[in-house]
Amino acid sequence: MNSTKRAVLTAIAASALSISTAVQAQSPTASHLTIPNVVLVHGAFADGSGWRGVYDNLTARGYKVTIVQNPLTSLADDVAATRRVLDLQPGPTILVGHSWGGTVITEAGVHPKVAGLVYVSALSPDVGETTAQQYEGFSPTPEFVIDIRHDGFGVINSAKFKAGFAHDTTDEDAAFMRDSQVPINMSVFGTRLENAAWRTKPSWAIIATEDKAFDLEMLRHMAKKIGAKVTEVSASHALFITQPSVVSDTIDAAARSLGAATAN
Structure with missing residues (x-):
């Protein structure tokens, strides 16, 4: 190989290495993250598929993301489902809950693999409190109506669903x-909590300012009570679906903050 051809190939190889390094710097993988695991817990009237946008966003950043499927049959059942997923995590984990999922992560978040909690327009009772008690002193919103069936299970009123749960989605998605x-x-x-993970684990809260399932002041009160770092966003109660970037950014910030603290 003559010297000119060798010089050209060397330059191409150096350029390719430079580009590869730049791409890797812009696209972190799990190996670059101190808290690389995320577990997502859905709330009432929904299932885990609503987290798809958040899942896609976080996995693209290199996180290992797992989604809990709550049976919504009892607090104990939902906590057990969450603990089973936490048991499978390979290391420290950010535990995220939306709405009723906030109660679930409050109870389940004492799991030793949980490094931090993220509440997405979510409930956060204390030890000995019920979820229902969180509503006391706050005004109900007329748009959010639950129909309770003869078997004691509830669903959101069909005619009120979009206005009460997801007004910032399309008619088709709603x-x-x-x-x-x-x-x-x-x-x-009405089930009393035995644990309140936010008392010992760092917490973050994302508040949807157009949430019709909860009084806005109720959300702010709960976030203040647990000492959460707060992000507010103009969104409906379905912000876990409609605001995946904001939710993902907050989870990422929590993971990096805790990772930096662990490294130090």
Whole structure:
């Protein structure tokens, strides 16, 4: 090989290495993250598929993301489902809950693999409290209506679904969510918690300022009570679907903050 050809090939190889290094720097993988694992817990009237946008966003950043499928039959059942997923995580994990999922992660978050908690317009009772008690002193919103069936399970009123749960989605998406609702056993809201993970684990809260399932001041009160780092976003209660970038950014910030603290 003559010297000119060798010089050209060397230059091409050096350029390729430079480009590869730049791409890797812009696209972190799990190996670059101190807290690389994320577990997502859905709330009432929904299932884990609503997390797809957040899942795609975080996995593209290199996180290992796992989604819990809550049976919504009792607090104990939902906590057990979450713990089973946490048991499978290979290391420290960010545990995320939406709405009723906030109660679930509050109870399940004492799991030793949980490094931090992210509440997505979510409930956060204390030890000995029920979920229902979180509503006391706050005004109910007329748009959010639950129909309770003869068996004690509830669903969001069909006519009120979009206005109450997902007003910032398309009519087609709201109709799909309405027609794929997962009923919740309404007795779960009267179950007292035995643990409050936010008392010992760092917490973050994302508050949807147009949430019709909860009074805005109720969300702010809960976030203040648990000492959460707060992000507010103009969105409906379905922000876990409609605001995947904001939710993902907050989870990423939590993971990096805790990772940096662990490294130090």
